[in-house]
Amino acid sequence: xxxxxxxxxxxxxxxxxxxxxxxxxxxxxxxxxxxxxxxxxxxxxxxxxxxxxxxxxxxxxxxxxxxxxxxxxxxxxxxxxxxxxxxxxxxxxxxxxxxxxxxxxxxxxxxxxxxxxxxxxxxxxxxxxxxxxxxxxxxxxxxxxxxxxxxxxxxxxxxxxxxxxxxxxxxxxxxxxxxxxxxxxxxxxxxxxxxxxxxxxxxxxxxxxxxxxxxxxxxxxxxxxxxxxxxxxxxxxxxxxxxxxxxxxxxxxxxxxxxxxxxxxxxxxxxxxxxxxxxxxxxxxxxxxxxxxxxxx
Ligand code: NAP
Numbered sequence: 367x368x369x370x371x372x373x374x375x376x377x378x379x380x381x382x383x384x385x386x387x388x389x390x391x392x393x394x395x396x397x398x399x400x401x402x403x404x405x406x407x408x409x410x411x412x413x414x415x416x417x418x419x420x421x422x423x424x425x426x427x428x429x430x431x432x433x434x435x436x437x438x439x440x441x442x443x444x445x446x447x448x449x450x451x452x453x454x455x456x457x458x459x460x461x462x463x464x465x466x467x468x469x470x471x472x473x474x475x476x477x478x479x480x481x482x483x484x485x486x487x488x489x490x491x492x493x494x495x496x497x498x499x500x501x502x503x504x505x506x507x508x509x510x511x512x513x514x515x516x517x518x519x520x521x522x523x524x525x526x527x528x529x530x531x532x533x534x535x536x537x538x539x540x541x542x543x544x545x546x547x548x549x550x551x552x553x554x555x556x557x558x559x560x561x562x563x564x565x566x567x568x569x570x571x572x573x574x575x576x577x578x579x580x581x582x583x584x585x586x587x588x589x590x591x592x593x594x595x596x597x598x599x600x601x602x603x604x605x606x607x608x609x610x611x612x613x614x615x616x617x618x619x620x621x622x623x624x625x626x627x628x629x630x631x632x633x634x635x636x637x638x639x640x641x642x643x644x645x646x647x648x649x650x651x652x653x654x655x656x657x658x659x660x661x662x663x
Contacts, residue, residue: 369632370524372517372601378644381516382427385651389428392659400658401430402486402650403458405448408438408468412607417464423647429654432458438468445471446479453481459661460486460654465543483661486653488512489542497550505660506653511548513645514580514601515555521599521634528599528633531556534575538562538589538622539582544603548580569593581622591627600628600635603642 392398402424406417417433424431432455434448445467452461461484467473482492488508496504518530535557539545545561552559562572573579573593581589582603594600602621610618621638629635636642 369629369635372520372634372636372641374513374517374636374641374644377516377520378648381648381652382423385655386427388655392655396662398658398662399428399430400459400654401432401457402460402462402654403432403434403452405434405436405445405461405463407436407440407445407471413464420462420647420650423651427651429651430457442471442475445476449476449479453484458484459657460484462487462650484657486650486657488547488653494542494547497547497554507551508543508547509649509653510544510603510642510646511551513642513649514548514603515551516645517601517636517642518578518599525633530578533557533577535578535580536560536562536572536576537580537582541582544582548582552578579623583622585622586620587622587624589623591624591631594623594628594631596631597633598631600632601642602636602638605638605643
């Protein structure tokens with residue numbers, strides 16, 4: 367048996383169609399065009415490519431986007447001033463700071479400075495805190511973990527016997543960006559959650575009973591396919607560029623989970639690329655639309 371593919375590209379495309387309709391409806395009702403501002407500090411090629419992709423998708427669905435490129439030598443104060451200006455700009459409903467920031471900058475105070483109602487990446491401590499408190503609703507949930515959750519819901523539709531509720535879920539990684547909010551979202555959705563990290567003693571044993579695996583480490587093929595439980599649903603968040611002389615571009619993107627054997631054992635699995643990446647962008651667009659609706663309600 368081979369795993370069903372959790373096609374993030376296709377799910378994201380469906381979401382874009384809905385978002386485009388909703389953006390047009392908001393414009394017709396209130397004259398408001400949702401606006402997303404991106405903040406790119408430095409000249410990292412991959413970061414620039416991710417930002418460009420986000421602007422292109424905004425254009426596809428009718429969201430206005432504002433790009434702010436800041437030189438790599440910018441000071442903490444200069445970056446914070448850009449955030450302050452965007453917080454005050456009524457055309458901007460969502461602010462995204464592309465991570466990682468150059469080493470000399472302190473990321474947390476910059477993210478904390480984003481107005482909580484414009485925090486479409488969902489990384490403000492108030493939003494993460496609300497996610498962790500039972501009965502509290504964050505204004506936004508972080509884009510990548512929320513995209514993973516949508517893919518798990520998709521798996522529920524594809525596989526009769528699969529349900530997030532009551533499942534044993536293992537999240538690999540405990541970063542603020544992916545691992546921890548993912549674990550919180552899974553708990554919120556009634557999974558029984560284990561968070562594995564660099565100090566976890568026996569990862570194979572931890573994975574042996576995992577009905578859900580969400581892997582966000584960034585170490586190519588660190589999880590052998592044989593470690594995946596038969597019938598599990600696997601979401602591979604990692605996207606790492608590795609050299610591949612046989613590929614046209616000389617490189618390819620790989621995830622944490624070795625896919626060949628994993629695909630034989632899992633019930634459903636995301637491809638890398640084309641799994642979680644497109645979902646992250648779709649969730650960002652959805653959060654920006656929600657921010658604009660809330661702002662003008
Ligand atoms: P990160 O901040 O570097 O966190 C990596 C996590 O992996 C840490 O918590 C670390 O544990 C853990 N780890 C390291 N070695 C491990 C091991 N042997 N076993 C288990 N856990 C281990 O990375 P991130 O920002 O969360 O991103 C993770 C990956 O997801 C990267 O490849 C990134 O490119 C990708 N990503 C993709 C998207 C997308 O849209 N597709 C979005 C965001 C991130 P410690 O805490 O103990 O150090």
